[in-house]
Amino acid sequence: MINKELTIINKLGLHDRAAAKLVALASNYQSEIFIEKEGKKVNGKSIMGVMMLAASQHSVVNVAVTGNDEEDAITHIEILFNNCFEEEE
Template structure:
């Protein structure tokens, strides 16, 4: 298992477009990929799960992956957050 903390830096938070980008990226990997907010863990391959997290600007999340390509999966998802989902 690999995990890394991220902070949402795009002003709009996680809305439909960033959620779709996360799902698309997570689905490129065989590993199970999750986002954790407080004590809630959701499947990053589920757009509805991501949207229901209610993750807004400056929210801290943990990206967690378990599987053969877990390190690459975490790095790819973290890159989306660091690039602010190409919104700014």
């Protein structure tokens, strides 16, 4: 299992479209992906779960990935976070 702390840097936080991108990415991997914020843990492949984390800008989340492709998964998830979820506005 890989654990990584990631910071939300995009302005709007993990809102629906950002969450959609994260979930779409996470769903490409076989690994189980969980995201945790302040003791609340959700499935990284569930958009409702990710949205309900209420992760706003500057909040830090812990991403836990377990499975065959865990390294690949965490690398790409980290890139997505750092790219502000490819947001334009």
